[in-house]
Amino acid sequence: MTRAVKALAPSNIAFLKYWGKSDTTRQWPANDSFSMTLAQCRTETMARPFAGSDHVVQLNGTTISRGTASGAKIFKHLDYLAERLRFSDRLAITTHNLFPTGCGIASSASGLAALTLAAVGAWSESTSLDELESKDLSRHFLADLARMGSGSAGRSLFGGYVQWERGATPEEQDFRPLHGADHWRLADTIALVSSAEKAVSSSSGHSVAATSPFFAIRQSGLTERRDAMLAALTARDLATLGTYLETEALEMHAVMATMTPAACYILPQTEAVIATVRRLRRDGLQAYVTLDAGPNVHIISTQEDQPILVRHLQELHPDLGLLLDHVGPGPELLPVEENARA
Numbered sequence: 001m002t003r004a005v006k007a008l009a010p011s012n013i014a015f016l017k018y019w020g021k022s023d024t025t026r027q028w029p030a031n032d033s034f035s036m037t038l039a040q041c042r043t044e045t046m047a048r049p050f051a052g053s054d055h056v057v058q059l060n061g062t063t064i065s066r067g068t069a070s071g072a073k074i075f076k077h078l079d080y081l082a083e084r085l086r087f088s089d090r091l092a093i094t095t096h097n098l099f100p101t102g103c104g105i106a107s108s109a110s111g112l113a114a115l116t117l118a119a120v121g122a123w124s125e126s127t128s129l130d131e132l133e134s135k136d137l138s139r140h141f142l143a144d145l146a147r148m149g150s151g152s153a154g155r156s157l158f159g160g161y162v163q164w165e166r167g168a169t170p171e172e173q174d175f176r177p178l179h180g181a182d183h184w185r186l187a188d189t190i191a192l193v194s195s196a197e198k199a200v201s202s203s204s205g206h207s208v209a210a211t212s213p214f215f216a217i218r219q220s221g222l223t224e225r226r227d228a229m230l231a232a233l234t235a236r237d238l239a240t241l242g243t244y245l246e247t248e249a250l251e252m253h254a255v256m257a258t259m260t261p262a263a264c265y266i267l268p269q270t271e272a273v274i275a276t277v278r279r280l281r282r283d284g285l286q287a288y289v290t291l292d293a294g295p296n297v298h299i300i301s302t303q304e305d306q307p308i309l310v311r312h313l314q315e316l317h318p319d320l321g322l323l324l325d326h327v328g329p330g331p332e333l334l335p336v337e338e339n340a341r342a
């Protein structure tokens, strides 16, 4: 009997950023990136074969069609997966984020990773990652499928710290798990500056990144920065990693702000939080800032220091929402009980 499956996939926060592509059709990034897989910010997606003329998708409680912006991305990815893997069954999909929706936290990495896992699990009648592996659907292969929906989603197929290697050709790009979550228990405290929908999506941003006069300059220094950051990650050297982390995030935002058309994600409150973190650091707290394609601030510290950081943030920015996360073990695929079906 065909079974329903549930995928739980985490989001990730990039330490070295992917911003810009060398080949859009083949989703080939301009540079290597690496990230920390999160534990709490996850998407849960259920899928089961369905006897209809098209897939049915429910996103955060609402049925969405191919015509909507989020629907277009999801259906396009389902069509891509079906064609590449030669599956023809229609699927009933129910998906929701396990972090507050509309809080401005990007859900494309966790969303597209969970969608890939759930759809492939339902089509291949597999209810665990091990079962997928035994059917030649390895995690590397699944990551390769997921990155076609959203580049950063490929990194969410692994736990701990994960590199997306660009390789010399589009065929050679690959995902490499660098260290497991136990290597270094880092925390990500996310300051929720704005919950507004992004004015410029990352997919349209990537396609114009190279129009920034700073893009080529950034690219010329990235290999050296990558090696220094990877060495600091291996050595668990937060002072070195953190210093690069801030430069890297602000440099990516300098590229974003100077592209045509420009994307200015940083808000006054973003800058206020960055200033607070720098002040706390001067007072001895090891905490460093990074940013995604949005105004929310990700503050990286050890898990031990997270409560102290949170206390300071609550005192200095009482109106700011905070999400407390940390490095996590990666995605899961599970069978769904009959009475809990999508």
Ligand code: PMV
Pocket (backbone or CB within 6 Å): 013, 014, 016, 017, 018, 019, 033, 108, 109, 150, 151, 152, 153, 202, 203, 206, 292, 293
């Ligand atoms: O995966 P996309 O297309 O949503 O791009 C992600 C871009 C950043 O989040 C800004 C950086 C990254 O490497 O995750």
